[in-house]
Structures are given as C-alpha cells and as structure tokens.
Amino acid sequence: MSAVSGKILAIAGELTMATAAQWIERGRVQARAEDLVVDLSGVTAADSSALALLFDWIRVARENGHVVRQAGMPTGMRSLATLYGVDELLPAEA
Numbered sequence: 187m188s189a190v191s192g193k194i195l196a197i198a199g200e201l202t203m204a205t206a207a208q209w210i211e212r213g214r215v216q217a218r219a220e221d222l223v224v225d226l227s228g229v230t231a232a233d234s235s236a237l238a239l240l241f242d243w244i245r246v247a248r249e250n251g252h253v254v255r256q257a258g259m260p261t262g263m264r265s266l267a268t269l270y271g272v273d274e275l276l277p278a279e280a
Contacts, residue, residue: 193220198228201236201263209239217247217254223279227258236263240276255279 193216197209216222224240226232240256247254257279259267267273 194223194225196225196228198230200231201226201229201239202231202233203235206235206239210242213239213243213254214246217243217252218250219252221252222247222254224254224256225258226256226260226263229260229263232260232263232266234266234270237267237270237272237276241272244276253277 195213195216199205201209213222213224222243224243226236229236240254244254255277259276259278264273267276
C-alpha cells in the first residue's frame with residue numbers, strides 16, 4: 187500500500203456473516219474520528235456482508251466529514267462487488 191492517508195484498519199481472516207459483527211463498531215469508531223483506510227489484504231474469505239460493512243463505514247465517515255478507502259481487496263471480494271454493480275462505489279487507496 188502506498189500513499190496511505192488516514193488511519194489504517196487491517197482486517198485478517200474471514201470477513202463473512204459469521205465474523206462481520208466483530209468488526210462493525212471498531213470501523214464505525216474510526217470512521218467517526220478520522221479518515222480511514224481499510225486494509226483487506228489479509229482477508230481470506232468474504233461474502234456480501236463484507237461489502238455491507240464497507241458501505242456502513244463509508245456512510246458513517248461521510249456523516250462525520252471523513253472518507254473511507256479500501257486497499258488490498260481480494261479478488262473474490264472484488265468479483266462480488268462487480269457482480270452487484272457496486273465496485274465503482276468503493277474508493278481505493280492510490
């Protein structure tokens with residue numbers, strides 16, 4: 187990851203319906219406080235709840251004058267975002 191701006195929240199392991207709940211408030215707290223970069227390079231499996239989580243954090247950040255960007259999105263997660271037609275709505279870190 188290069189040219190990172192904002193606090194980094196690194197997620198590792200599965201990001202699925204079974205695990206998303208453990209991340210939601212952590213991301214919301216950081217998104218309220220400052221710009222946030224979500225590092226997804228350690229995600230080993232993801233489902234639609236991972237995308238919902240990112241959109242929640244983007245909404246919270248926007249409401250508080252901040253931005254959320256993602257970096258290192260795994261191929262499977264990117265394919266899911268493309269399938270749903272939301273890939274362009276997920277800003278990536280340069």
